[in-house]
Amino acid sequence: MALTRHTTAKKISQPGSLNSPATGYLAALAGNPNTGKSTLFNALTGLKQHTGNWPGKTVVQARGNYRHEGKLVTLVDLPGAYSLWASSPEEEVARDFICFGRPDVTIVVVDATCLERNLNFVLQVMEITPRTIVCLNLIDEARRRNIHIDDQKLQSRLGVPVIPTAARSGEGLNLLKDAVNRVASGAVRPEPRQIRYEESIEQAIEELAATFVPSLQEGINKRWIALRLIGGDYSVISSIGKHLGSGRIKGEGEYGTGTAGKDVFK
Numbered sequence: 001m002a003l004t005r006h007t008t009a010k011k012i013s014q015p016g017s018l019n020s021p022a023t024g025y026l027a028a029l030a031g032n033p034n035t036g037k038s039t040l041f042n043a044l045t046g047l048k049q050h051t052g053n054w055p056g057k058t059v060v061q062a063r064g065n066y067r068h069e070g071k072l073v074t075l076v077d078l079p080g081a082y083s084l085w086a087s088s089p090e091e092e093v094a095r096d097f098i099c100f101g102r103p104d105v106t107i108v109v110v111d112a113t114c115l116e117r118n119l120n121f122v123l124q125v126m127e128i129t130p131r132t133i134v135c136l137n138l139i140d141e142a143r144r145r146n147i148h149i150d151d152q153k154l155q156s157r158l159g160v161p162v163i164p165t166a167a168r169s170g171e172g173l174n175l176l177k178d179a180v181n182r183v184a185s186g187a188v189r190p191e192p193r194q195i196r197y198e199e200s201i202e203q204a205i206e207e208l209a210a211t212f213v214p215s216l217q218e219g220i221n222k223r224w225i226a227l228r229l230i231g232g233d234y235s236v237i238s239s240i241g242k243h244l245g246s247g248r249i250k251g252e253g254e255y256g257t258g259t260a261g262k263d264v265f266k
Ligand SMILES: Nc1nc2c(ncn2[C@@H]2O[C@H](COP(=O)(O)OP(=O)(O)OP(=O)(O)O)[C@@H](O)[C@H]2O)c(=O)[nH]1
Pocket: 032, 033, 034, 035, 036, 037, 038, 039, 040, 079, 080, 081, 137, 138, 139, 140, 141, 165, 166, 167, 168, 169
């Protein structure tokens, strides 16, 4: 029986739906709008997909799966976002999934015809998770326009796998699936190039991160959380509350909806 939009929306909205499937790998597809994420999603998952809304949002979520070398991979097609500052519902969904959904791999789909503009987003994702793969999509269009990209050099500069693809024709998809399995299984451990900020900021990050409660320290990338807080992005506190059940910041009142009653800071 085909899943209807109604039944799947209910299914996706269950608490905990952000988390990894019980078996297999969870992979997120992220990137700027119009880079071919949904084309890639459709090419990889075929008809094995369902859609619904993200809990509490009117933003559409699409999930699907495929098998590669015996492994089931669940793929989540995230809404297009220019940054992870969470300045729109789409960006908030993308940021929260990458940060709190604990994907085994985040595939950042970039447009090979305007790489430079897309790299900003890549760097932001690499700040959250080392389990990042860059999918250099629309490589056919880049070729047509005589744009040559040295993907090996890009890979060594970024420190994460870079896979050229043309999602519309299927070019490169097998290599992409190989890379997903390798990064998800830990056979390949990317070492993304990290942005190092000026010393005073680095020190503030260290001091702030050391004050987080232990449960937060284990759960997510505390450097990234500290950076967001230093930048004045308190929406991240609300997201911690929603996804990790810890929504309060001492002396600042309630920010999140978490019920565990733990503070973010010690
Ligand atoms: N030539 C070429 N066109 C592609 C490729 N991948 C996607 N496209 C086209 O690019 C356009 C955008 O593709 P989408 O898959 O909708 O992009 P998206 O990233 O999901 O867009 P948003 O959901 O709006 O963020 C469509 O017209 C696709 O057919 C590719 O590899 N080569």
